[in-house]
Amino acid sequence: MTAAATASPYDPRVVERVIAERRHLDGALMPILHGVQDALGWVPADAVPRIAEALNLSRAEVHGVISYYHHFRESPSKGPVLQVCRAEACRSVGGEALLAQAQAAGGCSVEPVYCLGLCAMSPAVMLQGQPHARMTPARLADLLSDVAGI
Numbered sequence: 001m002t003a004a005a006t007a008s009p010y011d012p013r014v015v016e017r018v019i020a021e022r023r024h025l026d027g028a029l030m031p032i033l034h035g036v037q038d039a040l041g042w043v044p045a046d047a048v049p050r051i052a053e054a055l056n057l058s059r060a061e062v063h064g065v066i067s068y069y070h071h072f073r074e075s076p077s078k079g080p081v082l083q084v085c086r087a088e089a090c091r092s093v094g095g096e097a098l099l100a101q102a103q104a105a106g107g108c109s110v111e112p113v114y115c116l117g118l119c120a121m122s123p124a125v126m127l128q129g130q131p132h133a134r135m136t137p138a139r140l141a142d143l144l145s146d147v148a149g150i
Helices: 012-022 029-040 047-054 059-068 097-106 137-148
Strands: 081-083 110-113 123-125 128-130
Touching: 012 029, 012 047, 029 047, 029 059, 029 097, 047 059, 081 097, 097 110, 097 137
Parallel strands: 081 110
Antiparallel strands: 081 123, 123 128
C-alpha cells in the first residue's frame, strides 16, 4: 500500500479513476487491482462488479484473482501494514524473530510475505510500501514506535 496511509472507505470515484487510467494496458486487471489497493488500502467487494464490467470479465474471474494473490486485501487493514519477509535469506539472519517481535508489539497489521526482493540486504520488512533492509530488532522497535505509535 503506497498512497493510502491506512485503509480508506470505499469510494467508487477512486475505482473509476483507476479504471480510466489503466484499462488500456495489456492485462489490465492486475494493474487496476494494484491501483485500487494502492489508493484505498484494500480492494472492496463493491468494486469487483465495476472492474469486471470495464474489462468484460465475470465477477468470478476478478474475485478469483483477488483471492488467489495474498497481496490483495478484501477488507481494510487494522492500522499501518508491516510486511515481514519470510524467504530463506531473511529467515536465516533473523527474519522469524522480527516477525514474532512485530506480532507481539501490536499496532500494525503484520503480513508475512515471501520475498521482498532485498535478499542481499536481509532481513527486510516493508512498512506502508516503504522497504527497510538490514533490519534489526532495535531498528524494528524504532520503526514501529515512529509509525504506529507503539
